[in-house]
Amino acid sequence: MKTKKLLALLLAGAMSASLLAGCGSDSSADTTSGDDAANPSDTAAADSDLAQIEDAGKLKIGYTVYEPMNYTDEQTGEFTGFDTEFAQAVCEKLGVEPEFIEIVWDTKQVSLESGEVDCLWNGMTITEDLKQNISVSDPYVQNTQVVVTKTENKDTYADYANLVGKTVAVEAGSAAQSVAEEDENLSQSNLVTVSKQTDALLEVKSGTADAAIFDQTMAENMIGEGTDFADLTICGVFHEEQYGIGFRKGSDLCDKVNEIMATLNEDGTLQSLAEKYGLSLAE
Incomplete structure (x- = not known):
């Protein structure tokens, strides 16, 4: 009986040592993996x-x-x-x-x-x-922002006070929208936002808007004689940008x-x- 008990105790001790060794091995592997993940050069590249x-x-x-x-x-x-x-x-x-x-x-x-x-x-x-x-x-x-309207209205809307209560088209989220909202007279117009600057010109051409606020660089290339917007012209200029x-x-x-x-x-x-x-x- 004593011999059996002694053997049992020896076996139990050996198993415990084996388990502890296994745990130590796993911990070491996890630490290495963690170090790799936190590599400073990898983090810098990601940023x-x-x-x-x-x-x-x-x-x-x-x-x-x-x-x-x-x-x-x-x-x-x-x-x-x-x-x-x-x-x-x-x-x-x-x-x-x-x-x-x-x-x-x-x-x-x-x-x-x-x-x-x-x-x-x-x-x-x-x-x-x-x-x-x-x-x-x-x-x-x-660049500058300009007011575009039909040629027949050029003189009328050169005075922005005449756009109070009128419909003015601007591209949503653009500089044109910002200057229109800040201007004393244009801020009192009926501002209509469109998804593209070219849509603002279409609004004026079709007569659904009286004027549009537009980038001068684009206006000079898109309106006037020889273009699809031959009947439109610039009637006013805002500050430079x-x-x-x-x-x-x-x-x-x-x-x-x-x-x-x-x-x-x-x-x-x-x-x-x-x-x-x-x-x-x-x-």
Whole structure:
């Protein structure tokens, strides 16, 4: 009996030692795995927009149809424009391919924050509100907002007081909407928001709106003799503004693009594009 009890005790001790050794082995493996997951270099890469687009080999660019910034040439069928060629030149220096993704401008920040696009590159007016919510590049083009109406009403609506109570079309979420809401007279008009700037012109052309607030760069290319809006004209000009490129807040991609933009300014690339598309570079 004593021998049996002794053997039983020895076996129990051996099993306990084996279990403890097993537990120690599992704990060691878990610690190693945890260290790998918390690798600082991996975390830094995950936080870097620049590293992510370099890894992906492409830059996703959010835009809307806006001539002469991003549009399809009716004669050649080619997608082109100042911003299109500008973005292509930057992507070439980044060593990635541009992917142009059409978005709804009113929800542009949602598209940016969700990762649907990496940047907003579409004649975006720089405002203090934007700079509080996203990172914005250095300015690169000068622009103004203008009032567009039918040629027959040009003299009447040159005085904005005559637009009080009238219907004025603006693109939702645009600089045009902001200046209209801030203007003493236009803020008292019946502001109608549309999804695209071109829709604002259609409203005026059809007579459902008396006027539209529009980017001058686009208006000069889209209205007047020889266009689909031959009966429309500019009757007033607002304050000057500048265009910038939008990135996620704190994005390292913004600094890199600014660096490349400076190079393209110095070598004359941007000036050539400005002359090609009839624009003025920001000073």
